[in-house]
Amino acid sequence: MPLTGEYEPSTYPDARDQVNLFEDTNGAEGNTLMGLPVVIITTIGKSSGKLRKTPVMRVEHSGSYVAVASMGGAPTNPSWYHNLRATPLLELQDGPVRRDYTARELEGSERDEWWVRAVAAFAGYADYEQATTRIIPVVLLEPAVTA
Numbered sequence: 001m002p003l004t005g006e007y008e009p010s011t012y013p014d015a016r017d018q019v020n021l022f023e024d025t026n027g028a029e030g031n032t033l034m035g036l037p038v039v040i041i042t043t044i045g046k047s048s049g050k051l052r053k054t055p056v057m058r059v060e061h062s063g064s065y066v067a068v069a070s071m072g073g074a075p076t077n078p079s080w081y082h083n084l085r086a087t088p089l090l091e092l093q094d095g096p097v098r099r100d101y102t103a104r105e106l107e108g109s110e111r112d113e114w115w116v117r118a119v120a121a122f123a124g125y126a127d128y129e130q131a132t133t134r135i136i137p138v139v140l141l142e143p144a145v146t147a
Helices: 013-024 079-086 108-121 124-131
Strands: 036-044 051-057 064-068 089-094 097-105 138-143
Touching (some): 108 138
Antiparallel strands (some): 036 089, 097 138
């Protein structure tokens, strides 16, 4: 079930421009951040109910992905994290491929396993972990089951 509704671009110019370039080229451009691959996640805004699109680092394993709510080590979680907590259905675009996913926050050994994969994909996550006192959420994105 694809997400529908009005799209509200990010208030962050860099994120908004990257999403526009990514979508305008079907993932051929705008597909990296700091030289590393990204995917675009589309969530439903917790407060607005509008579609929100965010580039996140590409951390994939066996068809599932994780989104790491690091926000660069800031003391608070990013908006997309709160959106997924409120509505765990999302769309993920990896290059030209778009697919529906469901999100769930990881804990314990499952989180630890994916955290290692995330740091391997983007070493900066380890620095962000040191820069904050909060536990950085790791959100598993699994292909949505269609009936």
